[in-house]
Amino acid sequence: MNSTITLNQWWILICSLFLGFVLDKLIFVPKAGISYVIFIILFYTIFFIILRSIPLYNRRMGNFLLLCILVLSLNYFLYDQMIFYLLNFLVIPAFMFLHYLLSIQPKNTSSFFIPHTIIRFGLKKLRVSVNQIVLLFMYCTRLFSRNIDEQKRKVWSKVFYGLLLSIPLLFIVIVLLMSSDLYFTTILTQIPSWFTLLSVNTLQDILLILLFGCLFYGVFQAAFVYTESLTSNNPDQIKAFDQIIVMTLLVLLNLVYLFYLVIQFAYFFNGDLAEGFTYAEYARRGFFELVTITMINLTVTVFILHFVKQDHTFYKKIIQILLSILLGSSLLILISAFMRLHLYEQAYGFTFTRILVHTFIIFLFVIIIYTIIKVWLQRLSLLHFYFLSSLIFYCSINIINIDSIVVDRNLERYKLTGKIDLYYLNEMSDTGKLGLIELHELNSELEGLENLLQEIKEERLQTQSDKWQAYNLTKQELDRKLQELTIN
Secondary structure, three states: OOOOOOHHHHHHHHHHHHHHHHHHHHOOOOOOOHHHHHHHHHHHHHHHHHHHHOOOOOHHHHHHHHHHHHHHHHHHHHOOOHHHHHHHHHHHHHHHHHHHHHHHOOOOHHHHHOHHHHHHHHHHHHHHHHHHHHHHHHHHHHHHOOOOOHHHHHHHHHHHHHHHHHHHHHHHHHHHHHHHOHHHHHHHHHHHHHOOOOOHHHHHHHHHHHHHHHHHHHHHHHOOOOOOOOOOOOHHHHOOEOHHHHHHHHHHHHHHHHHHHHHHHHHHHOOOOOOOOOHHHHHHOOHHHHHHHHHHHHHHHHHHHHHEOOOOHHHHHHHHHHHHHHHHHHHHHHHHHHHHHHHHHHHHOOOHHHHHHHHHHHHHHHHHHHHHHHHHOOOOOHHHHHHHHHHHHHHHHHHOOHHHHHHHHHHHHHHHHOOOOHHHHHHOOHHHHHHHHHHHHHOOOOOOHHHHHHHHHHHHHHHOOOOHHHOOHHHHHHHHHHHHOOOO
């Protein structure tokens, strides 16, 4: 690489620039829809073609991650949930990089579930990627300057570095000058129009393609460069905490939780509330605190299992019993939190956040049950299970369409009580607006409903996008139903 670029490296560079072009045209658009799925398919087609000459490891886990990435990308095509739209812009690239690391890591996957080893190996590969990009630029510089003598080459390299150093200073000076003189500002803003062949948008596209093309090239090239495999510390070396100290902590925690649960059983689980409390007020108080306490208990348990000495058999059994009591208390606390939230929903209706928290409580319930088993069967891998179950949980909430559940529950509640929050449904994604149309079919004379639907219809006509990248099934269904809707 120091003297020349091989044919295979030129091929990788061309593919990387093509991926940069595809990324610019399919992802960096006003609203990605089906285009995100297409990008993922194209990326992994090229990924496996480029890396076909080297062995890929951990295929079972890698294929599972690949399935998760595809499921998350389908969310852009199937639904219109802004929270996942934004969140997956960070999560999907992170999963893709994790899949890349997993595929080129020869050792078994057990060390991959220790966070510091993942980060260390990822940073190593990123450093190799940057080195490959620098080597590419050095080669290109020599290639374009081979007919220039050494003295002129040094001069031009100094001019180039001078230009780079001047960019931040020029930016500050120009901004200050623009703020001081309106005519100067007007002249500068007209400069892009002087270049009819190269608009600002075109320049931005070129820069994005080059930036991500080089990034992809560096990452692909790094896969061919040997990097020291992950190694995890000897478990016996990190178990430094004394058993008696931990037992004391667990006894005190368990006493507090048992006292709390006795009170819960006295006036909540049996249906009797303290005087002056309504169910809705009681449900609202302390719900998130209970979920937080459960997560703290899980953290404490994981810490004890990994960092406490297990050299005394009797103390080990006592700790196992205390941990089981702690986790059993956590299960009862979760049940209390679940019931509180259910009561609150009965009083105030269903929202995206409340349904999402319901699913998170169920997820924590599964995690705790597995952790209790792990306390007694130490050969089980805890972090491995946490990682896999977290992936499944996150992909599940992406694909089940929580907004649809919220709409269905609120319509059921309306049929029973006659109460519904029209404006919350309108603030939701397009699924919420579909719920308003369904509500119109149930009761077209509901106060304020037809005016709201008319506003939605007019707004839709003004903001409708004709870009194919934004194609989305939920949006298409809403557009169709709005056209068919008859408003008096």
